[in-house]
Amino acid sequence: MDNMQLHWLVPAMLLSSDRLLDHALNPPESAVTEVDSQRKLYHMALRDYQSYLPGRLRKEDSDLALSQWTNIDHPVDYLSILNKLQQAFIHWRGDRFEVKHHQLETWLVLLSQVDPAWVIGEAYAELLDNGMLSVEQVTELARTQCPNALPKRFDGEPIADNHVHLGGNGHYSLSMASFALHLNKRPDQVTREEWPYRQEHSLFNSGACDLTSLPVMFHRLFGLLMRESGAEGNEDECESYHWDSLATHMIESHAAELKEFPAAGPVHRLLVAAIDESGPASWLLLTTAILLLLRRATTVRQTSMAQAFIQTASVLRNYMVVSGVGLGDFVKYFRFTYRMPVTGMNYSQHSQLHDLFDQHLREFRVTGDNYRYFAKAARVFLEQKLDTQIHFVYHFTREFSKKKGGDRRYKEGRNKSDKVVRKLQRFMGSVTFDSYPIMNRDFTDSRRVDLRAMLRGLDVAGNENELPIEVFAPALRTLRSATHHHKFPNEKRLRQPFITLHAGEDFGHILSGLRAVDEAVTFCDYQPGDRIGHGLALGIDVYKWAERQQHIYLPLQEHLDNLVWCYQHGLELVASHPQFQSSVMVIREKIHHFCYELYGQDFSPRILYQAWRLRRNCPMKLEKRDEALGTKWPLWVPDFDLIRHAQDENNSSSANESYQLWVKYLDRPRHDRDREQVVSIHYSRNGKIGARNLLSGQLEDVLSPAELELIHGIQDLMLERFSQSQWVLEACPTSNLYIGRLNSYDEHPIFRWSPPKRDELQPGGRANLFGIRSGSVRVCINTDDAGLMPTTLENEHRVLKDCAISSYGASDQDASLWIDSIRRTGVELFRSNHLNWAD
Known part of the structure; x- marks a missing residue:
C-alpha cells in the first residue's frame, strides 16, 4: 500500500482511531481533559498508525502535524477537519463534486482510511446551509454523484472491465445505510476472529474494546441523532450512548420510525429521502443530514453525539475496505459478513449493476456453476437491457483443506475441481439450457436465452499461496477442450472458453511469482488471447x-x-x-x-x-x-x-x-x-x-x-x-496498491509491459535494458474488487495516464494515445469473447 504523508495521515487518524472513539464513548472519570492527558491521547493514537508512514515518527513531528488539524489541548472538531479535507481535495462542478486533478493520487491513498461520503457530505451540507442548494436538489444530485468523487467519462467511448469479482463489486455504502436505516434485529454475531485485521486499531485488536459491538453502537447513535433532528423534541436527552448501554439497546428499524415522524426541517427531510434510495446515494444523504445537524447543533449533546457517530461510522467502514494486507488477509475482507447489507437492500443485484453505464462492458468472475444461477442473472440483465454488456468467467477457488495433514496430491482440492468439471460439462452440453425461457417479474412474457453462452471463460482465483495451479490445470485443460459428447445430432455447439488465471500477484520470493506465472501458461496449455491476471x-x-x-x-x-x-x-x-x-x-x-x-x-x-x-x-x-x-x-x-x-x-x-x-x-x-x-x-x-x-x-x-x-x-x-x-496481461492498479505489493502507481509493471513512450523499448531503453524484447505486451486495465478498494474503471485509466505524464515523461498527447490504445484492447478482448446469449 502506498505510504501516506504524515500531513494526511493525521486527519485519517482523527476520524478513525479506536482510541479516540473509545474516549468519546467512554470518557474516564479522571481528569483526562487536562492538557497533558489530551496530548498523550493524540500521540498514542497517532503511533497506532506508524506503519502507514515511510519512516519513524518523531514526537516533534507529531506535535506539529497534529497542530495543523486540531488544537492538541482540546477535543477534536470534526466539522473543521472535514471542511479542510473538502477544501483540499474536491471542488464543485455545477452538478457534482469531483476530486481536484492534481490531488487525484493522494486522494486515492486517503480513501483507504477516510470514508469520502463524509467529505462529500460536508460539501453538500455547506451548500445547503448557505442556501445554494435545496434538499430536493441534493437528493437528485446524490443519485448521480460518484461516491468516491472520481470524474466520469463523457466521451461516449466504450470501456471494458475484464477482471471483476462479482462478490467484490458494488459499494460498501449500502451496508452502512442498511445498518442505519433497516436493521430490525441484532445482526448475526461475527466473532472478533472473523473480522478483518486492521493493524492501527490496537484497542480492538487486544480485546480492550469489544469490536463486535461496533455495528450496534452505530445503530444506537444513529437513532439518537435521528430523534435529535427535531422530529420528536428532546425526550431522549438523558439516554446514554457508552459501550455498556448496548446491553439493553433495542434494535428496531429506524426507516419505519422515520416515516411516522411529521414533516420537519431539512435534516429530517434528508433522512427520509435516504430511505427510498437503493444505491450509494442513501448513505451520502445520511452523512449530509448528520453534518447539517452538526452545523446547526445548539447543544453540547448534539455536537458530541454527531461527532461520536462520525467516528463510529468511520471505523466500521474501514473494516469494509482493504488496506495493504496481502492476499491471505484480503480473503477475510472479501468474505466479511457485514460488508454486504444485513437487511433492507439487495446487495447482490446492486453489485451486478453498480457503476455499469451504457458504454461499459463487464466480465464478472463468479462461482455459480448451475443453470439457476445464470437464469437469475439473465433476468436481471434482460430487464436492464444489459445482455450485450455482460458475460461471466467461472473461477475455481484456491483453498486448503481444513483437514489436518495431507500431502501434495491435494486430493480434496482435486476432487472438488473434478466435480466442477462434470457439473460444467453437463451444463455446457445441455440442450435444455441453449434455449431457456426467462420470465419477467410479472410472469406475463418470457424470452429465450442460451444460458450456456453467458459463461465465456475459466479462472482460478483466491490466495495463490494456497493450492498451486497444478491442482486445477487438468480440469482447465479438459473444460477448455470443449469435447463433451453430443446428445442430439443438431445441438448447438459453442466456441470454447478462454483461460484467464490469477498468478504472480502475491509472493514471498519473486522467483516463486515468476514460476507461478510460467506454471499457469505451461501447465494449462495457453493459447493466443488467454490472459494472466495481475502478473x-x-x-x-x-x-x-x-x-x-x-x-x-x-x-x-x-x-x-x-x-x-x-x-x-x-x-x-x-x-x-x-x-x-x-x-x-x-x-x-x-x-x-x-x-x-x-x-x-x-x-x-x-x-x-x-x-x-x-x-x-x-x-x-x-x-x-x-x-x-x-x-x-x-x-x-x-x-x-x-x-x-x-x-x-x-x-x-x-x-x-x-x-x-x-x-x-x-x-x-x-x-x-x-x-x-x-x-x-x-x-x-x-x-x-x-x-x-x-x-x-x-x-x-x-x-x-x-x-x-x-x-x-x-x-x-x-x-x-x-x-x-499473443497472451494478454490484466492490470488492476488500485487493487495491487491496496493489497500491498506496490507502494505507488508509478511502480506498476504496466509501464514496463507496455511503455507509454515507444523509445523505451529500444535496446538499452528503460523497458528493454538487455535488448531481449522486440515489442510491447498486450494489456487491459481493470478494477478487480472495486467494492473493497474504492475506484472506478475510468479512474484506473486516468491515474495511469497521469503517471505516464508525471513519472515517465510522456507528453499529454502520447499519454492519451497510449491509454486509449489500452482501452481499445480491453474492448476488443471483451467483444471477441462475448457470445450473444439473448435472442
Whole structure:
C-alpha cells in the first residue's frame, strides 16, 4: 500500500482511531481533559498508525502535524477537519463534486482510511446551509454523484472491465445505510476472529474494546441523532450512548420510525429521502443530514453525539475496505459478513449493476456453476437491457483443506475441481439450457436465452499461496477442450472458453511469482488471447523488491524448485546473452547443494526440471485409470507415455529418475506445512558473484545483485514470450496498491509491459535494458474488487495516464494515445469473447 504523508495521515487518524472513539464513548472519570492527558491521547493514537508512514515518527513531528488539524489541548472538531479535507481535495462542478486533478493520487491513498461520503457530505451540507442548494436538489444530485468523487467519462467511448469479482463489486455504502436505516434485529454475531485485521486499531485488536459491538453502537447513535433532528423534541436527552448501554439497546428499524415522524426541517427531510434510495446515494444523504445537524447543533449533546457517530461510522467502514494486507488477509475482507447489507437492500443485484453505464462492458468472475444461477442473472440483465454488456468467467477457488495433514496430491482440492468439471460439462452440453425461457417479474412474457453462452471463460482465483495451479490445470485443460459428447445430432455447439488465471500477484520470493506465472501458461496449455491476471512478478522492479523484502524464508522444496526453474530460463538467456553465464553457473552450484540437502543425493538440473513439468499431470487419474475418460485421458495425464515408460522397473533412464522425484514430491507434506527444512534467504547489496562455501546441512542463501540482474533478464524473456504467443496481461492498479505489493502507481509493471513512450523499448531503453524484447505486451486495465478498494474503471485509466505524464515523461498527447490504445484492447478482448446469449 502506498505510504501516506504524515500531513494526511493525521486527519485519517482523527476520524478513525479506536482510541479516540473509545474516549468519546467512554470518557474516564479522571481528569483526562487536562492538557497533558489530551496530548498523550493524540500521540498514542497517532503511533497506532506508524506503519502507514515511510519512516519513524518523531514526537516533534507529531506535535506539529497534529497542530495543523486540531488544537492538541482540546477535543477534536470534526466539522473543521472535514471542511479542510473538502477544501483540499474536491471542488464543485455545477452538478457534482469531483476530486481536484492534481490531488487525484493522494486522494486515492486517503480513501483507504477516510470514508469520502463524509467529505462529500460536508460539501453538500455547506451548500445547503448557505442556501445554494435545496434538499430536493441534493437528493437528485446524490443519485448521480460518484461516491468516491472520481470524474466520469463523457466521451461516449466504450470501456471494458475484464477482471471483476462479482462478490467484490458494488459499494460498501449500502451496508452502512442498511445498518442505519433497516436493521430490525441484532445482526448475526461475527466473532472478533472473523473480522478483518486492521493493524492501527490496537484497542480492538487486544480485546480492550469489544469490536463486535461496533455495528450496534452505530445503530444506537444513529437513532439518537435521528430523534435529535427535531422530529420528536428532546425526550431522549438523558439516554446514554457508552459501550455498556448496548446491553439493553433495542434494535428496531429506524426507516419505519422515520416515516411516522411529521414533516420537519431539512435534516429530517434528508433522512427520509435516504430511505427510498437503493444505491450509494442513501448513505451520502445520511452523512449530509448528520453534518447539517452538526452545523446547526445548539447543544453540547448534539455536537458530541454527531461527532461520536462520525467516528463510529468511520471505523466500521474501514473494516469494509482493504488496506495493504496481502492476499491471505484480503480473503477475510472479501468474505466479511457485514460488508454486504444485513437487511433492507439487495446487495447482490446492486453489485451486478453498480457503476455499469451504457458504454461499459463487464466480465464478472463468479462461482455459480448451475443453470439457476445464470437464469437469475439473465433476468436481471434482460430487464436492464444489459445482455450485450455482460458475460461471466467461472473461477475455481484456491483453498486448503481444513483437514489436518495431507500431502501434495491435494486430493480434496482435486476432487472438488473434478466435480466442477462434470457439473460444467453437463451444463455446457445441455440442450435444455441453449434455449431457456426467462420470465419477467410479472410472469406475463418470457424470452429465450442460451444460458450456456453467458459463461465465456475459466479462472482460478483466491490466495495463490494456497493450492498451486497444478491442482486445477487438468480440469482447465479438459473444460477448455470443449469435447463433451453430443446428445442430439443438431445441438448447438459453442466456441470454447478462454483461460484467464490469477498468478504472480502475491509472493514471498519473486522467483516463486515468476514460476507461478510460467506454471499457469505451461501447465494449462495457453493459447493466443488467454490472459494472466495481475502478473506483478513479470514486471516489478527486482531491485526495489529486494531492498524492501530483505529477508525471505522458503521451504527447501520451493527454494530448489525456484533455482531449477531459474537455471532453465537462464540457459535460454545465455544462448543469446552470454553476459549472464556466470550468474547461471552460480545458480547451478546452488542447485547441487540444495538438491543434496533435500534428497541426500545429487540430480542434474535437467532431471529436476523434467520432474517439475510432470506436475501438470493429475496423480489421482494416473493411480486409478478411468476407462470412461476415453479421449479425455491425455487432457488429465498428458505425459502418460513418459510416465508408463518410467514406471518400468528395468528402466534406469533420466525419465525414471524424474518420475521418482515427482512421486517423492507428491508424498511431501503440503507446502504450507512443509516446515522441517526451511531456507533462510537474505539480500546482500555487496554480494559477490561466484561460488559460496555452502557447508553440508547449511540452509542459508544470499541473493546477490548479479542474480537480480539475471532475474531481470528472465522477466524480459518471459515478456517477449507473452508478446510472441499473443497472451494478454490484466492490470488492476488500485487493487495491487491496496493489497500491498506496490507502494505507488508509478511502480506498476504496466509501464514496463507496455511503455507509454515507444523509445523505451529500444535496446538499452528503460523497458528493454538487455535488448531481449522486440515489442510491447498486450494489456487491459481493470478494477478487480472495486467494492473493497474504492475506484472506478475510468479512474484506473486516468491515474495511469497521469503517471505516464508525471513519472515517465510522456507528453499529454502520447499519454492519451497510449491509454486509449489500452482501452481499445480491453474492448476488443471483451467483444471477441462475448457470445450473444439473448435472442
